[in-house]
């Protein structure tokens with residue numbers, strides 16, 4: 311249908327090779343041409359523009375009444391200045407007269423729509439209608455057979471499609487339902503809300519015609535606008551859900567070769583990260599998740615790269631929690647946050663008396679703690695060359711020696727390293743060991759920034775809103791405009807920035823419906839101010855100084871807000887902890 315629609319402009323159908331006659335020609339030449347090719351009329355051309363038509367029939371009529379006709383007369387004397395013309399981008403379906411002469415914006419003649427062209431167009435249109443009718447038939451069959459209940463509304467909330475099953479729940483037939491407002495036909499419908507907010511509502515309880523249903527309500531986005539919504543019935547009643555859960559349980563037991571299902575405690579369940587908890591269904595994040603899922607099935611070293619806040623730690627945790635090393639601990643160390651002289655003892659541990667201040671009985675290092683589990687080396691790019699060499703040795707020999715110890719302790723652990731820096735470039739610059747880079751880069755996972763997967767935003771927003779509703783004991787909805795604004799933001803702080811922004815919006819707005827104004831008042835403006843220092847009229851020497859001043863100010867504000875907690879301050883500022891530490895050092899702020 312779309313291909314046909316695109317080609318319905320006159321310029322796509324017109325005949326481009328056609329006969330014309332110059333205005334300087336004489337009538338005899340015109341008659342000769344017209345007779346030769348059995349045409350009724352010829353366009354008369356001057357400077358490539360049509361100035362009239364020479365019509366044989368009109369000429370013959372004139373012959374009969376004229377006293378004397380000279381065949382050497384200029385053709386312009388006998389041409390008619392009345393003729394049909396159309397612009398090249400007009401629609402074929404609007405052409406009523408043939409022939410119609412086609413002109414471009416300069417009124418240069420570029421083609422003609424004659425009887426044959428119009429006939430071809432009509433034939434194609436009829437075939438297209440037949441194809442569409444057939445397609446509609448198949449869609450209709452699919453909607454009826456493949457979905458337990460399905461309703462589609464347009465952006466005015468008018469029902470466009472309702473399948474048989476859904477019709478039964480509302481007690482109407484299709485003819486009665488289609489064309490009506492969803493709100494008038496479906497009791498308690500929230501499709502108008504989804505249309506307004508653009509936020510999908512998945513697996514929601516809905517009572518319809520006395521039935522307890524589980525439904526999805528999904529917005530349909532086109533060109534960054536919500537153009538409609540789909541309501542889908544998934545299950546009817548608790549029994550059906552229960553059966554599905556049972557089937558899943560069975561599947562899991564068979565999958566794990568007879569292992570019993572391990573129902574974790576509430577606390578454990580919350581701390582465990584599943585791949586499903588990594589929100590996003592864009593192609594790019596789905597592909598990234600698939601690589602991570604495969605990686606989790608092996609003990610291979612994984613190197614996760616991506617900007618700050620894209621979810622590197624979340625991925626690392628999911629690989630551990632869902633992978634073959636989950637029986638052991640997930641031990642994480644932020645290589646940037648710990649000074650070089652402490653990192654060694656943190657990583658490798660020490661024996662009693664190894665140095666002044668060493669604990670009695672010694673101390674287990676992170677490698678040992680992660681034995682049979684996963685060691686997550688976050689911000690690996692910030693690690694000194696000295697520590698890099700030591701880590702490389704452990705990876706090669708698969709054993710550690712505590713500081714002050716003599717015994718080599720065997721280590722069986724999976725390493726996941728993460729960084730937001732370009733390690734390859736660091737290798738070239740001599741800042742990162744090449745041999746360590748290749749040891750770590752066995753399975754590379756590159757997490758794309760949020761601005762490259764904007765379509766994930768509605769899903770993330772919808773889940774996070776539910777979480778916030780639970781946390782604050784109050785449900786809030788958001789206006790569609792906000793999602794649209796989110797689509798146009800560049801998200802330098804990635805998912806972390808989005809999550810933080812949502813929570814701030816949630817907390818800062820009094821109403822249950824968060825509006826676009828709340829966003830500009832509370833967030834974007836504030837954010838924009840901090841990144842657009844030129845709006846502050848302070849006297850400063852240069853731009854760099856101004857930026858630094860702003861930077862210091864935001865750091866102080868963040869530290870004040872978080873009571874000095876650097877991890878949370880870094881989160882508030884949408885920067886990594888490493889960056890915060892670097893800035894504190896650079897600005898000599900303690």
Ligand SMILES: Nc1ncnc2c1ncn2[C@@H]1O[C@H](COP(=O)(O)OP(=O)(O)OP(=O)(O)O)[C@@H](O)[C@H]1O
Pocket residue numbers: 587588589590616617618619620621622623624625730770805806809885886887
């Ligand atoms: N796809 C996602 N779905 C849900 N939450 C996410 C997702 N990605 C990131 N987050 C959330 O964003 C925050 C930042 O994630 P995380 O700490 O994993 O990022 P990171 O890349 O390790 O950042 P940094 O490099 O600054 O340490 C966390 O609260 C995390 O739960």
